[in-house]
Amino acid sequence: MQRHQTREQIRVAVIFGANGRIQPVWFEWRRRKHTVTATTYRYEGKQGDSRLLHFTVTDEGGLFELTYNTHDQTWQLRGIEVE
Amino acid sequence: MDGRVILHMDMNAFFASVEQQANPELRGKPIAVVGSGARSVITTASYEARRLGVKTGMAIWEARRCCPQLTLVVGDNRKYTSTSRRIMEMMGEYTPALEVFSIDEAFLDVTHSLNLFGSAERIACLIKARILHTFGLTCSIGIAPNKLLAKMASDMKKPDGLTVIQPGEITRTMERLPVAELCGIGRSMERNLLLMGIRTCGELGRCDEERLTRRFGIVGKRLKEMGQGIDDSPVIPQEEQEEVKSVGHSMTLARDILQRQDILKFLLQLSEMVGRRARRYGVSGRTVHLYVRFADFYSSVGRQETLPGYISRSEDIYRAAVAILDTLELPQAVRLLGVRLTNLRHQGEQLPLFEDERRRSRMVRAMDEVNDRFGDFTLTFGSLLTSREKGSQVISPAWRPQGIRNVDVR
Numbered sequence: 001m002q003r004h005q006t007r008e009q010i011r012v013a014v015i016f017g018a019n020g021r022i023q024p025v026w027f028e029w030r031r032r033k034h035t036v037t038a039t040t041y042r043y044e045g046k047q048g049d050s051r052l053l054h055f056t057v058t059d060e061g062g063l064f065e066l067t068y069n070t071h072d073q074t075w076q077l078r079g080i081e082v083e
Numbered sequence: 084m085d086g087r088v089i090l091h092m093d094m095n096a097f098f099a100s101v102e103q104q105a106n107p108e109l110r111g112k113p114i115a116v117v118g119s120g121a122r123s124v125i126t127t128a129s130y131e132a133r134r135l136g137v138k139t140g141m142a143i144w145e146a147r148r149c150c151p152q153l154t155l156v157v158g159d160n161r162k163y164t165s166t167s168r169r170i171m172e173m174m175g176e177y178t179p180a181l182e183v184f185s186i187d188e189a190f191l192d193v194t195h196s197l198n199l200f201g202s203a204e205r206i207a208c209l210i211k212a213r214i215l216h217t218f219g220l221t222c223s224i225g226i227a228p229n230k231l232l233a234k235m236a237s238d239m240k241k242p243d244g245l246t247v248i249q250p251g252e253i254t255r256t257m258e259r260l261p262v263a264e265l266c267g268i269g270r271s272m273e274r275n276l277l278l279m280g281i282r283t284c285g286e287l288g289r290c291d292e293e294r295l296t297r298r299f300g301i302v303g304k305r306l307k308e309m310g311q312g313i314d315d316s317p318v319i320p321q322e323e324q325e326e327v328k329s330v331g332h333s334m335t336l337a338r339d340i341l342q343r344q345d346i347l348k349f350l351l352q353l354s355e356m357v358g359r360r361a362r363r364y365g366v367s368g369r370t371v372h373l374y375v376r377f378a379d380f381y382s383s384v385g386r387q388e389t390l391p392g393y394i395s396r397s398e399d400i401y402r403a404a405v406a407i408l409d410t411l412e413l414p415q416a417v418r419l420l421g422v423r424l425t426n427l428r429h430q431g432e433q434l435p436l437f438e439d440e441r442r443r444s445r446m447v448r449a450m451d452e453v454n455d456r457f458g459d460f461t462l463t464f465g466s467l468l469t470s471r472e473k474g475s476q477v478i479s480p481a482w483r484p485q486g487i488r489n490v491d492v493r
Contacts, residue, residue, distance in 0.1 A: 003157075041105035041218075043165035046491070048458040054162070056105040063106055081106065 003081045012066060012075040024055050024066055029077055034059040054078070086250065088194045088203045089318060091225045091233035092174065092210060094187035095242035098163055099129040102156045104219040113150050116158040117143060118477065120337050126158055130242055160478050166218060168484040173213055177206050182318045183483050190230050192318035207245050228253075231314035234266045253312040258285035265309050275299070276306075284310045326429070327487045330366065332356040332475060333421030339378040341416040350404045351397075352467055353422040356475065358397030359459060362451060364487040366427045367395035371403035374421035375411065383419075384411055393428060396447050400424060459491065 012027040026035045040063070041056040050071035057064050065079035094100070098116040103109045113132035117123040125146050128137040136149035146153055167186045175181050177200065180192035193206050200206045207224040214220055223244040225236025232253065236246040248256055262284055263273045279298065281287050287310025296303030308314070332353050340346060350373075361367060369390050376383040386407050394400060404422050435441045453462040460473040467473065475490050483489055 038107075040107055041101070041162070043162050044169075045161045045165055046458075048454070048456045048461065050458075054165075058107065063108070 003079065005079050006077055008077045010066070010075050010077045012068075014068075022053060022055075022068065024057055027057075027064070027066060027075070027077070029064075034064070086194075086228050087192065088197065089227055089230055089233040090191040090193055090203060090207060090210075091184075091227075091230065091237040092189050092191070092222050093224075093234075093237045093241075094167075094170070094214075094220060094222045096127055096129050096133070097167075097187035097220075098127045098158055099132070099156075100220050101162055101166055101218070102158075103129060105162070106156075109154060109156070112154055113137065113152060114154045114156055115146055117155050119157050119472075120335065120476070122335060122337070160476070164478060164482065164484070166220075169217070170214055171484050173217075174210055177210065179320060180318045181320055183321060185480060186478055186482055190233065190318045204245070204247065211243075211245070229312075229314040230316055230318065231266060231309060232256075232312050235260070235264055238264065254285075257288060257310065257312045258283065260284045262287055262310070267309070284312070286310070288312070321483060321485060326427075327366075328427060329372075329423050329425040330357050330361045330364075330368070330427070330487065331372070331421060331423030332360075332490075333374060333419060334476065335419045336417065337472070339416035339418050341413065346408065346417055346420065347405065348466055348470060349420050350408065350422065351401050351464055352470060352473060353420060354401035354404055355397040355460075355463065355467070357422050357424050358395055358400050359451065359454070360487065360490065361395040361424055361427075362447070363455075366429050366487070367393035368424035368427045369393050370424070370426040371400055371407065372421075372423040372425065373404050373407040373411075374419075374423070375408075375413070375417055376419035377414070378416040378418050380418060382415070385421075386411065387425075389426065393430075394424075396443070398443075398447075 010027050010029055013025045015023040015025055017023060024036050024039060026033055036057045036059060038058045039055055040058060043054050045052040045054060050069050053068040053070065055066045057066060062080060062082035064077060067076045067078050099114055102114060102116060111131065113129060113135055115128040115132055115137055116126045118126060123143065125137060125139055125141045125143070127139055132150055132153055137146045137153060143155065163186060171181065171183050171189060174189055174191055178191050178193050178196045182190040184190060193203050196206065197203065203226045207226060211222060211224060214222055221243040223237045223241045225233040225239065225246050227233040227236050227248040228250050232248050236248045239246045260283060262268050262276050262281060265284060275298065276287065281290055287306060290307060290310065292304055292307050295306050299306060334349065334353065336349065369392065370387050371390065372385060372387040374383065374385040388403055388407050390403060400422065435444055450462050454460065479490065481488050
């Protein structure tokens with residue numbers, strides 16, 4: 001597995017659960033739609049006064065870190081680990 | 084259990100378990116978490132790696148010799164501090180008497196929570212189940228009448244253990260337990276006790292107090308009590324802990340440096356980190372310490388300077404640190420630098436009298452406001468713009484989830 005760090009704005013489809021829990025369902029990266037098979041870890045961080053929600057998710061072939069900035073409501077792809 | 088009931092919670096191979104949870108490919112495999120720098124050592128290893136001899140603090144080549152199939156993962160400190168903060172919050176729901184001991188350990192005094200939750204064992208099971216359900220992580224919990232025994236109990240079964248030491252079992256438990264199992268007895272003390280013919284806690288507890296005091300001074304009495312499993316120290320929640328006496332940061336450099344200009348850049352960065360934290364929590368200090376460790380790792384020098392007035396502005400801390408640096412002889416290249424502000428008082432900056440000073444204060448305030456909003460080092464000194472890694476890269480043992488000890492890590 002090779003790990004890369006990046007900072008790319010991406011489109012993400014999510015389910016906002018009744019308990020306020022956010023569940024990424026799919027995301028687009030390099031013109032390809034990746035279906036999330038599992039969210040393996042989630043944690044919160046801060047960048048200045050912005051709250052960042054980090055999700056580690058898997059698709060069929062890799063592991064991705066998606067970050068949601070609750071202040072400006074944008075999604076970033078921050079890390080990729082693929083075969 | 085009569086009297087006090089203390090729980091000690093210890094996360095199992097915390098950083099490595101978080102990484103294994105985040106990446107299913109790593110589960111069940113020997114992995115080790117390392118820092119991002121070239122000089123990094125093993126921060127922690129998974130149980131699979133530990134079984135093969137990989138230990139915390141080992142050099143990477145050493146760990147690979149023990150375990151050629153070892154997978155190295157560069158640690159993500161924000162992931163660990165965030166997870167720790169949430170785990171500590173969860174535990175705070177069972178008792179307000181929660182003492183965060185380190186990023187992955189805490190003491191809980193549940194004496195007054197038993198009526199609400201039934202028993203200490205039930206509280207322990209609830210905590211374990213919630214941590215497992217929320218994060219997929221395991222922890223070991225020890226239950227005992229005091230902190231010393233609770234910590235010992237949590238060490239007895241790992242991973243995923245739950246050990247109870249009842250008051251009536253203390254003497255039997257301590258009898259054959261090696262003294263090194265006691266929290267606070269390091270290798271040097273263990274050697275000294277061995278020279279006195281003391282190997283087990285039972286032997287330590289029976290030892291003549293005078294003999295121990297002759298050898299170790301006032302610690303002798305405490306050692307005897309430890310051997311007997313006696314510990315009256317309370318669980319101290321963060322808000323009742325003593326005020327912080329210093330604000331400091333240090334960094335191991337990516338490469339050894341000798342040029343003054345290079346050293347100054349790091350000193351400015353450290354001064355900004357110290358100043359930012361001091362200002363954020365409304366403290367200023369009169370004494371600035373500079374610590375330098377040299378390339379050979381073993382030699383170091385530290386010096387301090389007490390100033391006429393209290394300071395918290397980064398440039399004032401920097402100026403004092405540079406003044407100290409200029410009094411030092413640097414016989415070899417520098418490996419680590421540390422800056423610390425002590426002699427603290429809890430009062431922000433005094434209103435400066437002169438216009439020039441007032442302008443400086445306004446500038447610092449404006450910089451702080453920008454950095455509060457957009458993140459540390461967003462607006463910084465021009466000479467730091469080329470520095471690649473800025474901010475704290477390691478989680479200090481003094482890290483706490485709240486207050487002045489809560490350092491944002493990268």
